[in-house]
Amino acid sequence: DSGVTQTPKHLITATGQRVTLRCSPRSGDLSVYWYQQSLDQGLQFLIQYYNGEERAKGNILERFSAQQFPDLHSELNLSSLELGDSALYFCASSVGTGNTIYFGEGSWLTVV
Amino acid sequence: AQSVTQLGSHVSVSEGALVLLRCNYSSSVPPYLFWYVQYPNQGLQLLLKYTSAATLVKGINGFEAEFKKSETSFHLTKPSAHMSDAAEYFCAVRVNAGKSTFGDGTTLTVKP
Numbered sequence: 001d002s003g004v005t006q007t008p009k010h011l012i013t014a015t016g017q018r019v020t021l022r023c024s025p026r027s028g029d030l031s032v033y034w035y036q037q038s039l040d041q042g043l044q045f046l047i048q049y050y051n052g053e054e055r056a057k058g059n060i061l062e063r064f065s066a067q068q069f070p071d072l073h074s075e076l077n078l079s080s081l082e083l084g085d086s087a088l089y090f091c092a093s094s095v096g097t098g099n100t101i102y103f104g105e106g107s108w109l110t111v112v
Numbered sequence: 113a114q115s116v117t118q119l120g121s122h123v124s125v126s127e128g129a130l131v132l133l134r135c136n137y138s139s140s141v142p143p144y145l146f147w148y149v150q151y152p153n154q155g156l157q158l159l160l161k162y163t164s165a166a167t168l169v170k171g172i173n174g175f176e177a178e179f180k181k182s183e184t185s186f187h188l189t190k191p192s193a194h195m196s197d198a199a200e201y202f203c204a205v206r207v208n209a210g211k212s213t214f215g216d217g218t219t220l221t222v223k224p
Contacts, residue, residue: 002155033212043156043202043214056211090155100146101212103156 003027004104006091012110018079021107025072025093031055032074033094033101034066038087049074050097081111114139114207118215126223131175131190133218135203138184145186146204146212147177156202162186173197198222 003026013019025032034046036059045058049068060066063081068074078085088108092101119134137143144163148156160171167179177188186203200219206212 002157004155035214042216045211045213048211058211092156100158100161102158103148105155 002102002104004091004093004102006089006104006107008107009105010108010110012112013081015081015083015111017081017111018077019081019109021076021078021089021091021109023074023076023091023093023104025074025091026102029093029095029102030072031094031097031099031101032068032072033092034060034074034076035090035092035103036087037090037106038084041087043090046076048097055097078109083111085109086111114143114205114213116203116205116213116215118201118203118218120218121216122219122221124221124223125193127195128192131188131193131197131220133188133201133203133220135177135186135188135215136184137186137203137205139205139207141207144206145177145179146206147171147175147186147188148202148204148214149173150200150202150217152199159188159201193220193222195222195224 005024030051033048046060048056066076088106090106092103094101117136146161147159160169162179170176203215204212
């Protein structure tokens with residue numbers, strides 16, 4: 001158990017819909033990262049927050065957004081969902097911005 | 113920009129045989145390097161990390177990796193494979209605070 005908690009573990013939704021994935025980082029960690037793992041794209045970095053502020057941005061679509069709240073939990077919002085958005089979405093956390101990152105179990109999103 | 117190449121998307125070994133998973137990186141500055149393991153239906157778990165200290169890094173479950181700057185490599189090895197080592201392995205590089213870049217992963221199969 002890495003200490004990073006993600007909910008929900010599985011989610012099935014229809015195209016065009018919007019979902020929110022939630023992440024609670026390890027106790028004491030200020031950085032939260034979101035990754036997408038799909039069969040054709042592998043593990044892709046989406047975005048990173050540090051203590052509530054966006055720190056780094058990767059291959060995140062405009063339809064996706066994220067935020068980190070004062071209690072340090074984070075949410076990844078996915079809207080106007082397409083079939084190709086079906087993937088495993090990982091949250092990870094670290095103490096700071098240059099430390100080892102630890103991953104949650106992931107949220108499986110299936111878009112039908 | 114940094115990048116990671118994992119040579120061989122699938123590696124198959126017999127139980128008790130040497131495990132060698134290859135990782136090459138490119139980076140314009142000294143990198144931090146990581147190996148993660150992903151068991152089926154689980155998140156990524158840190159195996160080991162190189163952070164500019166000793167070039168031979170020992171990790172969990174008997175795995176180790178050697179940082180070779182001249183070869184820009186960070187191959188993962190284990191002297192004797194166990195059935196429980198069957199999983200997907202990811203090499204990752206980080207050169208600045210925050211963003212880590214992952215390889216495409218190598219699926220390790222262990223035959224009895």
